[in-house]
Structure formats: structure tokens, C-alpha cells
Amino acid sequence: MKPSLISIAMCCLSAWAQADSLKISCGAVGQELTLCKQAVAQWSKKTGHEVQVVATPNDSNDRLALYQQILGSGSDKIDVLQIDVVWPGILASHLADLKPLTAGREQQHFAGIVANNTVGGRLVAMPWFTDAGLLYYRKDLLAKYRQAVPDTWAALTATARKIQDGERAAGNDKMWGYVWQGRAYEGLSCDALEWLVSHHGGTILDSSGKSAVNNPQAARALTMAAGWVGSISPKAVLNYGEEEARGVFQAGNAVFMRNWPYAWALAQKADSAVQGRVGVVALPKGGADGRHAATLGGWQLAVSRYAKNPRLAADLVLYLTSSEVQKQRALSASYNPTIGALYSDPDILRANPFIGELYHSMSNAVARPSAISGRRYNQLSNQFWNAVHDVLAGKSDAATALQQLDVSLKRMAPAGFRAGK
Structure with missing residues (x-):
């Protein structure tokens, strides 16, 4: 990312930082940002906790560069990060272990993606949606x-x-x-x-x-x-x-x-x-x-190890990656769930006629x-x-x-x- 872009982003993040709220970064490709804001608002209404949604660059290289600068400095300016399927190994040392906080809910998700998100025995991210070309x-x-x-x-x-x-x-x-x-x-x-x-x-x-x-x-x-x-x-x-x-x-x-x-x-x-x-x-x-x-893609949600309230951040992650929210995202924007049971959901199949076939093609998708x-x-x-x-x-x-x-x-x-x- 250009230094000027990073500087602008860091400046904005500083302005947003508040000790009594969470900050989550979401992508903005297609309907990502809109759907993220909607689901975050639902969680905020249920829990009473404020969440600030931070837009980050669409280009994955620029977003990774921004994350590395923020995390590398030990900053708490982002609590929950949307990360690419190929980033757990790159960012693992800066991410919290979610396994003690999930109550086993990761077992609902595709085992291969959970394994991808597990580094050194630590579950550093929860699957959010998966992709294949x-x-x-x-x-x-x-x-x-x-x-x-x-x-x-x-x-x-x-x-x-x-x-x-x-x-x-x-x-x-x-x-x-x-x-x-x-x-x-x-x-x-x-x-x-x-x-x-x-x-x-x-x-x-x-x-x-x-x-x-x-x-x-x-x-x-x-x-x-x-x-x-x-x-x-x-x-x-x-x-x-x-x-x-x-x-x-x-x-x-x-x-x-x-x-x-x-x-x-x-x-x-x-x-x-x-x-x-x-x-x-x-x-x-x-x-x-x-x-x-087809190349395997997809995005995960991770909690920064520098978050001031990691348990609260983990609760937001578990809500956003839940069956309820993943179904909403599949219906409104054809984002593919990471929970296998949703691939036989009749509502999702009506909205996305090809998704049943995609379930099988994903098992043969090529990992980077x-x-x-x-x-x-x-x-x-x-x-x-x-x-x-x-x-x-x-x-x-x-x-x-x-x-x-x-x-x-x-x-x-x-x-x-x-x-x-």
C-alpha cells in the first residue's frame, strides 16, 4: 500500500478509537460492507455494545499491508479483522486464540477451513464465508x-x-x-x-x-x-x-x-x-x-491479540459467523456459507441455484x-x-x-x- 494511504487510514482509526467500543474491519467488494454493517447493528442491538465498522482497502495486498502495520505496532485500533484464507499463517502471532472462547462452535464449520485457521494448535480465526472460482x-x-x-x-x-x-x-x-x-x-x-x-x-x-x-x-x-x-x-x-x-x-x-x-x-x-x-x-x-x-478462497474473522476486550470481540465474531448470519448473507448476496448444513437449506438453494453443486466442487478446490x-x-x-x-x-x-x-x-x-x- 502507498504510505500516504496507510497514513490516512491510521489517522482515521485513531480518531475512531474508543475504549468502550469495538472496532471491526470489513471488506467492501460487492455488498460486503453493507452486509457487515447490518449484522453488526443486529449484534449491537442484542448486546447493547457499540461497534464501529472500519472500511479497509478492497485490494487484498493493500489490506494486508495495513493490517501488518497496525498489528506490528501492537495497536488496539482494530479489534476484529476480516482476513483472507491465506493470511492465518502470516498474521498468527498477532491474533488471539479463539478456541477457549468458542464452546466448540467451530465444529459446525468445514473441517478443512478450521484446520487452515489453526496455527500451532491455536484457532486464530473463525470461518465467515468460502469461495471457489x-x-x-x-x-x-x-x-x-x-x-x-x-x-x-x-x-x-x-x-x-x-x-x-x-x-x-x-x-x-x-x-x-x-x-x-x-x-x-x-x-x-x-x-x-x-x-x-x-x-x-x-x-x-x-x-x-x-x-x-x-x-x-x-x-x-x-x-x-x-x-x-x-x-x-x-x-x-x-x-x-x-x-x-x-x-x-x-x-x-x-x-x-x-x-x-x-x-x-x-x-x-x-x-x-x-x-x-x-x-x-x-x-x-x-x-x-x-x-x-477452482482456487479455494474465502474470508475469516479474527480477533487482535491487542484488543482491550478480547472476550467481547470473540462474542461478536461468533455471532457474525453463526448459522443465522451466514444464511442471511447467502440469501441476500450469495456469499457461500462455511457451515455444511446450510448447503441443503431450501431457502438458500432457491436463491442460489448453483450452490448445491458448489458444495461438491469446493471439496475439490485447489488451495494456494x-x-x-x-x-x-x-x-x-x-x-x-x-x-x-x-x-x-x-x-x-x-x-x-x-x-x-x-x-x-x-x-x-x-x-x-x-x-x-
Whole structure:
């Protein structure tokens, strides 16, 4: 994050700090901030305790930088933090152990996510919502051009080109075939990991923590993606995050979009240009011999170990991650619960027709190598997304970029990455 942004945020947090209230940071992608404020207000009404909701940067890298500065100084300016699924290992030393305060309620949640949030035997965060990458498509346009939903990346490329060209010839010069997250940030690591795994190109690190990116399948995957830029994807995709991609798709100017489940509810709103015309499926395979791959995402709620009232903060976390609140969030904004029982809830299934299938796809979702790289994950991911971005931007070919990345990762951890080191 730029120093000026951090300084502004720290200044605002200082102004908000009050000993007799809690401060919670929430994301603001899609409807996150609105829903957070609503649920916090419900808890405040029930308990009589004031809570101040702090908006933090949408960009996950900037948000992590802000958290690290605040926590690194031992500040109590934020009591409850919304943290990414890959941050427990990075921030664990600054987070409170919630296990003595949960009365076992973490057992209602997906065991894999609870395990992800447990560092050194300490439960440092509670699961709030979970994600997996999805392919959104325009049902009406596929029907108009008599095209099947693509099962492989090659089929997606061909279909996107056909419909894009047809729509432009009909007068929509803003139409693009495929939009996704191409900015050099964590979102690109998610997209690129899906490309690699779908081509059997590895998961950045192998199970022993050693670099596994330098292989022909990975190079083929990145070469494929680079071919989209300026062809079926705008050159501006190199600066797209989730919201930029959603903006283009929801305005009716893209055939396909890669995004997280939150985009479904927004696409169905009355002011959406594509309301009722969107379908959702698993992301394509790398080829006939490839596999469907979706990066596991999601966010957690953690309590700062510097909070003045950690028990009260933990009570807020347990309320916000409860079945009641997770159902509200699923119904109003298609945020995926971390409580398995909710995936068979008839109300949720009516509101989110694809969520039942998503339950099964999540069991096969690909985790980023954060568990094995521990505190060094952000450094590793930064190296990965920058290498991928160089390929997408035409600054390097895939084979060269991956070879250089392999050297860099080995230099960073000569014996391989190890969790917590």
C-alpha cells in the first residue's frame, strides 16, 4: 500500500478509537460492507455494545499491508479483522486464540477451513464465508449463436471469439469475449493457479515445499492466457480486479467472466443489464486430458491479540459467523456459507441455484500453498503473480518467466518452504 494511504487510514482509526467500543474491519467488494454493517447493528442491538465498522482497502495486498502495520505496532485500533484464507499463517502471532472462547462452535464449520485457521494448535480465526472460482456466461448469447457451454479453455476461446465478433458486427463495439482478474495482485495468483492446475502444471510448490512451476504444462497454460489479452480480453484486463471484471460483464459487455460466487446476486439485481441471462458452471479444463480447477478462497474473522476486550470481540465474531448470519448473507448476496448444513437449506438453494453443486466442487478446490509456506506466503505469491503478469503483458515468454521464477523461489528457500519459517 502507498504510505500516504496507510497514513490516512491510521489517522482515521485513531480518531475512531474508543475504549468502550469495538472496532471491526470489513471488506467492501460487492455488498460486503453493507452486509457487515447490518449484522453488526443486529449484534449491537442484542448486546447493547457499540461497534464501529472500519472500511479497509478492497485490494487484498493493500489490506494486508495495513493490517501488518497496525498489528506490528501492537495497536488496539482494530479489534476484529476480516482476513483472507491465506493470511492465518502470516498474521498468527498477532491474533488471539479463539478456541477457549468458542464452546466448540467451530465444529459446525468445514473441517478443512478450521484446520487452515489453526496455527500451532491455536484457532486464530473463525470461518465467515468460502469461495471457489467460477465461470459466468451469458445464456442468451450462447443460445443466439448456438454454442455449447465450453468445457475446455480452447472451447471457451473459440466461443468467446465467435460471439465477440458477431456482436461487434451487430453494433456493440464494447463487447469482449472473456474478462477476468489480470492485475498484478493476489487475484491473479488465484486465476493463474487455476490455469496451471487445469493443465496439470503443478500448484507452485509441491507437497515438500519445493518449487514446482518450471514445467511445460505450466508454460502452456500461461501462453494460452497471454493469447487472450487484446484478443478476446481487453488489454485493460491487465489492471482488472474482481470488481472491474464484474463491471464489464454486468454492463452486458462480456460473454464470459471468471469471478467468485458473490457476483451472482449482483448480476440478478433489477439494475443489472444481464439480469436473468447469466449461467454459472465450473471453470474449463486444460484440455481433454485436463481437469476442472477452482482456487479455494474465502474470508475469516479474527480477533487482535491487542484488543482491550478480547472476550467481547470473540462474542461478536461468533455471532457474525453463526448459522443465522451466514444464511442471511447467502440469501441476500450469495456469499457461500462455511457451515455444511446450510448447503441443503431450501431457502438458500432457491436463491442460489448453483450452490448445491458448489458444495461438491469446493471439496475439490485447489488451495494456494499458504499452509506450507506459512509467513512467507505473501512473498511467494508476489513472485508468482509478477512472473505471470510479465507473461500476460508480453514482457517475457512463459518458459523464460517460469524458469526465472523457479530460480527465485529456490533462492528464497534453498531447502524448500516450510510452514512457519
